[in-house]
Amino acid sequence: MIIQLEKNITEQQFSRLQEKLRAINYKSVKVSTQFSDYIIGVGKKEFDIRAIGTMEGISDIHRVSDAYKLVSRKWKVKQTQIDLGDDVKIGDGAFQIMAGPCSIESEEQIQSTINHLVKNGLRIMRGGVYKPRSSPYSFRGLGIEGLKLWHKYAQEAGLKIITEVMMTEQIDDMIDYVDIFQVGARNAQNFNLLDALGKVDKPVMLKRGISGTIDELLQAAEYIFSNGNERIMLCERGIRSYEKAYRNTLDINAIPILKEKTHLPVIVDPSHGIGVRKFVDSVALAGVMAGADAVIMEVHECPEKAFSDGQQTLDYEQSGTLIERLNKTVAFRKEIGLC
Amino acid sequence: MIIQLEKNITEQQFSRLQEKLRAINYKSVKVSTQFSDYIIGVGKKEFDIRAIGTMEGISDIHRVSDAYKLVSRKWKVKQTQIDLGDDVKIGDGAFQIMAGPCSIESEEQIQSTINHLVKNGLRIMRGGVYKPRSSPYSFRGLGIEGLKLWHKYAQEAGLKIITEVMMTEQIDDMIDYVDIFQVGARNAQNFNLLDALGKVDKPVMLKRGISGTIDELLQAAEYIFSNGNERIMLCERGIRSYEKAYRNTLDINAIPILKEKTHLPVIVDPSHGIGVRKFVDSVALAGVMAGADAVIMEVHECPEKAFSDGQQTLDYEQSGTLIERLNKTVAFRKEIGLC
Amino acid sequence: MIIQLEKNITEQQFSRLQEKLRAINYKSVKVSTQFSDYIIGVGKKEFDIRAIGTMEGISDIHRVSDAYKLVSRKWKVKQTQIDLGDDVKIGDGAFQIMAGPCSIESEEQIQSTINHLVKNGLRIMRGGVYKPRSSPYSFRGLGIEGLKLWHKYAQEAGLKIITEVMMTEQIDDMIDYVDIFQVGARNAQNFNLLDALGKVDKPVMLKRGISGTIDELLQAAEYIFSNGNERIMLCERGIRSYEKAYRNTLDINAIPILKEKTHLPVIVDPSHGIGVRKFVDSVALAGVMAGADAVIMEVHECPEKAFSDGQQTLDYEQSGTLIERLNKTVAFRKEIGLC
Amino acid sequence: MIIQLEKNITEQQFSRLQEKLRAINYKSVKVSTQFSDYIIGVGKKEFDIRAIGTMEGISDIHRVSDAYKLVSRKWKVKQTQIDLGDDVKIGDGAFQIMAGPCSIESEEQIQSTINHLVKNGLRIMRGGVYKPRSSPYSFRGLGIEGLKLWHKYAQEAGLKIITEVMMTEQIDDMIDYVDIFQVGARNAQNFNLLDALGKVDKPVMLKRGISGTIDELLQAAEYIFSNGNERIMLCERGIRSYEKAYRNTLDINAIPILKEKTHLPVIVDPSHGIGVRKFVDSVALAGVMAGADAVIMEVHECPEKAFSDGQQTLDYEQSGTLIERLNKTVAFRKEIGLC
Numbered sequence A, B, C, D: 001m002i003i004q005l006e007k008n009i010t011e012q013q014f015s016r017l018q019e020k021l022r023a024i025n026y027k028s029v030k031v032s033t034q035f036s037d038y039i040i041g042v043g044k045k046e047f048d049i050r051a052i053g054t055m056e057g058i059s060d061i062h063r064v065s066d067a068y069k070l071v072s073r074k075w076k077v078k079q080t081q082i083d084l085g086d087d088v089k090i091g092d093g094a095f096q097i098m099a100g101p102c103s104i105e106s107e108e109q110i111q112s113t114i115n116h117l118v119k120n121g122l123r124i125m126r127g128g129v130y131k132p133r134s135s136p137y138s139f140r141g142l143g144i145e146g147l148k149l150w151h152k153y154a155q156e157a158g159l160k161i162i163t164e165v166m167m168t169e170q171i172d173d174m175i176d177y178v179d180i181f182q183v184g185a186r187n188a189q190n191f192n193l194l195d196a197l198g199k200v201d202k203p204v205m206l207k208r209g210i211s212g213t214i215d216e217l218l219q220a221a222e223y224i225f226s227n228g229n230e231r232i233m234l235c236e237r238g239i240r241s242y243e244k245a246y247r248n249t250l251d252i253n254a255i256p257i258l259k260e261k262t263h264l265p266v267i268v269d270p271s272h273g274i275g276v277r278k279f280v281d282s283v284a285l286a287g288v289m290a291g292a293d294a295v296i297m298e299v300h301e302c303p304e305k306a307f308s309d310g311q312q313t314l315d316y317e318q319s320g321t322l323i324e325r326l327n328k329t330v331a332f333r334k335e336i337g338l339c
Helices: A011-023 A107-119 A143-157 A168-177 A191-197 A214-226 A254-261 A270-274 A277-289 A316-335 B011-023 B107-119 B143-157 B168-177 B191-197 B214-226 B254-261 B270-274 B277-289 B316-335 C011-023 C107-119 C143-157 C168-177 C191-197 C214-226 C254-261 C270-274 C277-289 C316-335 D011-023 D107-119 D143-157 D168-177 D191-197 D214-226 D254-261 D270-274 D277-289 D316-335
Strands: A002-005 A027-032 A037-042 A058-062 A096-100 A124-126 A160-164 A180-183 A204-207 A232-236 A266-268 A294-298 B002-005 B027-032 B037-042 B058-062 B096-100 B124-126 B160-164 B180-183 B204-207 B232-236 B266-268 B294-298 C002-005 C027-032 C037-042 C058-062 C096-100 C124-126 C160-164 C180-183 C204-207 C232-236 C266-268 C294-298 D002-005 D027-032 D037-042 D058-062 D096-100 D124-126 D160-164 D180-183 D204-207 D232-236 D266-268 D294-298
Touching: A011 A037, A027 A214, A096 A107, A096 A316, A107 A124, A107 A143, A107 A316, A124 A294, A143 A160, A143 A168, A168 A191, A168 D168, A180 A191, A191 A214, A204 A214, A214 A232, A214 A254, A232 A254, A254 A266, A254 B277, A266 A277, A270 A277, A270 A294, A277 A294, A277 A316, A277 B254, A277 B277, A294 A316, A316 B316, B011 B037, B027 B214, B096 B107, B096 B316, B107 B124, B107 B143, B107 B316, B124 B294, B143 B160, B143 B168, B168 B191, B168 C168, B180 B191, B191 B214, B204 B214, B214 B232, B214 B254, B232 B254, B254 B266, B266 B277, B270 B277, B270 B294, B277 B294, B277 B316, B294 B316, C011 C037, C027 C214, C096 C107, C096 C316, C107 C124, C107 C143, C107 C316, C124 C294, C143 C160, C143 C168, C168 C191, C180 C191, C191 C214, C204 C214, C214 C232, C214 C254, C232 C254, C254 C266, C254 D277, C266 C277, C270 C277, C270 C294, C277 C294, C277 C316, C277 D254, C277 D277, C294 C316, C316 D316, D011 D037, D027 D214, D096 D107, D096 D316, D107 D124, D107 D143, D107 D316, D124 D294, D143 D160, D143 D168, D168 D191, D180 D191, D191 D214, D204 D214, D214 D232, D214 D254, D232 D254, D254 D266, D266 D277, D270 D277, D270 D294, D277 D294, D277 D316, D294 D316
Parallel strands: A096 A124, A096 A294, A124 A160, A160 A180, A180 A204, A204 A232, A232 A266, A266 A294, B096 B124, B096 B294, B124 B160, B160 B180, B180 B204, B204 B232, B232 B266, B266 B294, C096 C124, C096 C294, C124 C160, C160 C180, C180 C204, C204 C232, C232 C266, C266 C294, D096 D124, D096 D294, D124 D160, D160 D180, D180 D204, D204 D232, D232 D266, D266 D294
Antiparallel strands: A002 A037, A002 A058, A027 A037, B002 B037, B002 B058, B027 B037, C002 C037, C002 C058, C027 C037, D002 D037, D002 D058, D027 D037
């Protein structure tokens, strides 16, 4: 049960609400976000929610039976749009393509990528400065200095930055240089990190776990929301299956299902979703056709020389062609009446 | 190694070829199909294939290192087109939508479905008369009598029939009433059935196994081809994964990968691929966007009353809308330069 | 609902029963096996089963809510024991080890294997004469002639034969030479084959599908039972998972769960279950410790030269050691109070 | 390549080694643990390792081609034994059972559990004070105060404590009250946490990820080892599969395979491994039979009232019986010649 409070609810009104919930044996959690205050009530007893909905100080009340509450579309039917400023928006009809290398490698690479993005009309650049790697002996990223350098060039070019944060201690260092925090698949259930990102007023893109369920993804988002941050995006990036013909199994089904279950924007990552360069375009187009609000993809001037993920990274020519087709596909979807 | 023989190869020329293969310790299998004769050579020794390619009686020779040979695109680059007659073609640019109920239930249902299909310009009707069911106590189909009845009406309406064959003994009974034999997911590695269908001159649509790999699907097709039948289509219908939010995980990745690996047409089954009616349209459109040559989907006048699979079956209104969108999507793909 | 009929039920009594079931809107299926006659009633209405249980001609009645009925332990608490004659029994306390090569290859190999088995006190020999192979170009077995030869030697040595049947047409040819029909993982849902084996009075060992669920395995067994054959064993042989460090994932959990859900004997196949020779012993012992009634394993005089599955086949020394340990483990389980 | 350095290697000798590695284009990482100093060399060029092995200051050198190095048995054949003090050891022949509740709930519960453990001769108690929960609205543990209370009673009773650490910030607070740090399945690839635990001189038990591969588990252990902590144990706790008849699929195969690939002790968690109370004993016994060095299991005075995981938690009677059987099984394994 979600009870949305009025901005000017009095202490007395709030106390009465809490009494009421105690009376029906509901556990209640207070949630304050950038946009509103809520009480989440969790309990078993069936009762007429109007008895609370009509109390003073209450703006709205919704019954939500899912394990996740605030991210559910049962409560908020209208889709969330994330506004990054400078007219860069994601969700609720606003489409974006985020592109860039797996790892930020050098000043030269940053500049080259930015040129490619600007030339193709993109507004958001992806890249990793903290890299989760299976082996401790692999390249682990340029760290905060790489991010600062990148930020300088991105800002000049009017590009927004999305990059992965791996631990709570990094948040403060990164926050001034980041437009969207990315939570990687391996941290999809790192609940302390989710808690911490819930206390920050920057958008978060949450990747589905390596073999996470749709329900777990939504509950992970609930961690962020219930800590105070409503600006969340969800990313389908392929799941682990038995098939060995490619890297991950892009779960195309997850896209329409997420769009139905939550009001949050849904992003598709075709690069990790199939993991093979020559097929990235097909699944990217399929993902947008299935309803994704944005695409995040890996691009490099010379994929063969990339420090990581080269085999799934597009070169500029492939990327340019795909961007054009993606934009046309978004327009086509609207033409045939899909929203 | 695939050696394509000339139609008029002499016995002497053929003997010389076999000697040659014995000399390099290659096992050879003779394959005769509707269209040509081949020798499949399997062995380990590396050698210059031109030594055979230039022999008399040999039309062509290709090295194919995959476990499957004749269905590989390494041998036959041009895509196969299946011609069902009456200008109904699948593959190599020809797109089809096959629709109909999970089970053929009654004369009335047949007629109603046919009206819906004809009205929407479809040419192929799907339906089951032999139904594989998990439980022995479930409805198992109307059998051959149902097929004959269906065939009568389909023929009058100019519709082609695709239906599942479950065992070799059924082939002879069914053959006059069927345009495409379907092999179901549970029989995807029923090798005797595949052998038998290889000896029949009717197209076969082979569904991927419940958790079959792409490689197993191609090898199953190789069974049919190597027994003499080149007219094969492959169907992606969702695989089994850990996710419980839907019935099967449509493997969208499989579509571009199959198109790359084989010259055979690739069909997408969105009904089984997600298993939830309201999402069938999204994944159908995604499948076509990813490159599928055809769609096979379940339609029923009243899905709630269908004998089987009702929860994933479209009603006529949903079906009509989807057919229109699918056709537009096929045209759109060509517009943006995809083939 | 399972209604067990008395042997001498009269036609009138039977009619009355059917009327009763119709009155409560239950679909009924008559099942006659080697041992008894049953009516399986399937319906939704709740009612007092004593109203039927006390009718004349009825021996017993049980409510079974599972999708499978006759194989459920909710009906038959006592474990089934399969008696192969000559004091060779499986289940309900009787333990067996079935060993032999993946494929029957030659007279010499048959004799060598038999010597090894007899020397180690085994009573059942496994081996394939019809081999399901992913590729049509692989060795597919010696066929019926191989079986006849094998049978001659096995009979002389007092060994029972278990071998795979792949299609209904083979049953008649094989029946005189086989003691247990094996249904392979790829045919686990070949319902026509299951139907046919239900009409035969020989025990059947049913392998779990490549990625079959426990529930599907039990429903497959229900096919056999409901067609008239009560003598069924179930085999856990590993499932398909994402892990690539071995061939299949032996589902050790399935053993105690099957033992709880069904009265049928449960067999473990460690050879396919892990697929790597050096680890077969560990998982075989684990399987017996978890409650398996028998072990089926691959043994070859020279695994490196085996026509198939060599990498998971034990040599005679490994096999001898394992047989001894397995027998001791069975005794140890009883010592510590496990049944 | 692992180069073990002599304790008293001189700076000059060390420089010469580094020059040598640079000369063959190998990347080198220095690792200093509680027990020794190592250089890990990663490169592609083949060369004769004796050229380095015979240099001054070098104690030993091994070629290790796996992605993981220091945890590989290719380097260290002898099994690692973890010594917790007070004669509590794990691995290399020393067997332990760790038992306790999923969550530490109250003083009373701590005392009751300790009584049960002491009575049954156990030396290590498990329990969670920081609980990773899918939903933010679930009970998340008593935190550090709960741990301190628990530690007081455990110390009095001579019990060692194993408990989960979820983030690096918790390590300092916890370190004086913990004997083994547990890394949970959801943090199996939280590389920053692994780095931090590598800098601590307390043993770590690393759980396999929800759907982690064996290789990923070993590489995660390599993170800890290469940061300086050699005292690591690995825990098989079930993987995610398609089967719905239980919670997780205990991967019994992983036990002998891990024992082969690494010198680290291998623990089995039957509680999470199957997730159903009545089957925990079967899979625990199977796990030990397959070679596990220890068992970790959930026990509660009244599982029905446990704050979490009640459905897979044993009561004291079940636990007592299982402990006795596990101990007998360990002895039995030795009797039949398994090590």
